[in-house]
Amino acid sequence: MIALTIAGSDSGGGAGIQADTKTFQELGVFGTTAITSLTAQNTLGVHGIFEVSPAFLKQQIDSVLADFNVRAIKTGMLYSAEIIEAVADVMKMQDIPLVVDPVMIAKGGEGLLKEDAVTALITKLLPLTTICTPNIPEAEVITGMAINSESDIEVAAKKILALGVQYVVIKGGHLHGEFSVDAIYWEDGYFAMKTPRVQTKDTHGTGCTFSAAITAHLAKGLSVEAAIIEAKRFIQLAISTPLSIGNGHGPTNHFAYKRAGGNCEVAIHES
Numbered sequence: 001m002i003a004l005t006i007a008g009s010d011s012g013g014g015a016g017i018q019a020d021t022k023t024f025q026e027l028g029v030f031g032t033t034a035i036t037s038l039t040a041q042n043t044l045g046v047h048g049i050f051e052v053s054p055a056f057l058k059q060q061i062d063s064v065l066a067d068f069n070v071r072a073i074k075t076g077m078l079y080s081a082e083i084i085e086a087v088a089d090v091m092k093m094q095d096i097p098l099v100v101d102p103v104m105i106a107k108g109g110e111g112l113l114k115e116d117a118v119t120a121l122i123t124k125l126l127p128l129t130t131i132c133t134p135n136i137p138e139a140e141v142i143t144g145m146a147i148n149s150e151s152d153i154e155v156a157a158k159k160i161l162a163l164g165v166q167y168v169v170i171k172g173g174h175l176h177g178e179f180s181v182d183a184i185y186w187e188d189g190y191f192a193m194k195t196p197r198v199q200t201k202d203t204h205g206t207g208c209t210f211s212a213a214i215t216a217h218l219a220k221g222l223s224v225e226a227a228i229i230e231a232k233r234f235i236q237l238a239i240s241t242p243l244s245i246g247n248g249h250g251p252t253n254h255f256a257y258k259r260a261g262g263n264c265e266v267a268i269h270e271s
């Protein structure tokens with residue numbers, strides 16, 4: 001089983017390409033990569049960004065796809081409209097499931113997607129997307145609406161589906177309350193996944209890790225719904241098993257799921 005991640009490098013190892021390949025490896029999937037940008041980053045913040053040219057990004061993707069039987073692809077930090085267009089150009093020639101984590105802002109507040117790239121994301125990439133995994137602020141940017149309630153989440157999810165996305169997972173990590181709830185919508189279905197919210201500041205790379213786990217499970221042949229639920233187990237165990245490294249927002253524990261044998265309760269609500 002082979003998966004490809006198209007994302008930025010996090011020198012701190014907790015997010016981006018590094019989180020993705022660690023997650024793939026833990027789930028028994030061979031990880032390949034196409035790097036959109038290099039960040040000089042640690043748990044305290046993003047200190048610099050070095051862009052890769054769209055042509056060289058495309059060369060990386062083409063090299064991987066020409067040689068490997070890639071079963072699922074994910075995107076993370078794409079940074080610019082030109083990079084998004086390069087990814088879309090390749091993806092429209094493929095029939096491989098695509099998970100788009102619409103990364104916009106790092107936990108420390110630094111921009112990981114230029115403002116003028118949002119239109120390209122919406123018009124070029126989302127129509128090619130199998131599963132899109134926005135957090136609440138990202139869903140607000142994509143839809144242009146404020147999200148303050150469960151009914152707002154439903155309206156936003158339907159707007160995102162109308163852009164051509166097959167499944168949308170609106171992640172509740174940024175909300176408050178006893179549980180961390182993610183809502184999944186598709187054309188004719190819905191469910192929510194609920195796990196206890198962990199009181200921790202070590203949430204660097206949660207979104208990358210979650211979307212990489214979805215991608216790995218798709219590559220292994222799980223259905224979309226089963227892949228999303230299994231990924232929730234992966235991220236819940238990764239957040240709730242402390243590593244306690246770094247001085248800021250520390251990384252999650254990518255070893256935890258395998259060590260726990262994937263044993264983690266996720267409550268599913270279908271109405």
Ligand SMILES: Nc1ncnc2c1ncn2[C@@H]1O[C@H](COP(=O)(O)OP(=O)(O)OP(=O)(O)O)[C@@H](O)[C@H]1O
Nearest residue numbers: 135171172173174180197198205206207208210235
């Ligand atoms: N404190 C927490 N306790 C339990 N689950 C959490 C917590 N924070 C986030 N999650 C879960 O982690 C996953 C990623 O959600 P989150 O909203 O943090 O993504 P994100 O903001 O895109 O992350 P990133 O920092 O990588 O950008 C979701 O399944 C969410 O419910």
Ligand SMILES: Cc1ncc(CO)c(N)n1
Nearest residue numbers: 008009015016077106205
């Ligand atoms: C490279 C990279 N991608 C994504 C994120 C979001 O967590 C980050 N902080 N850094």
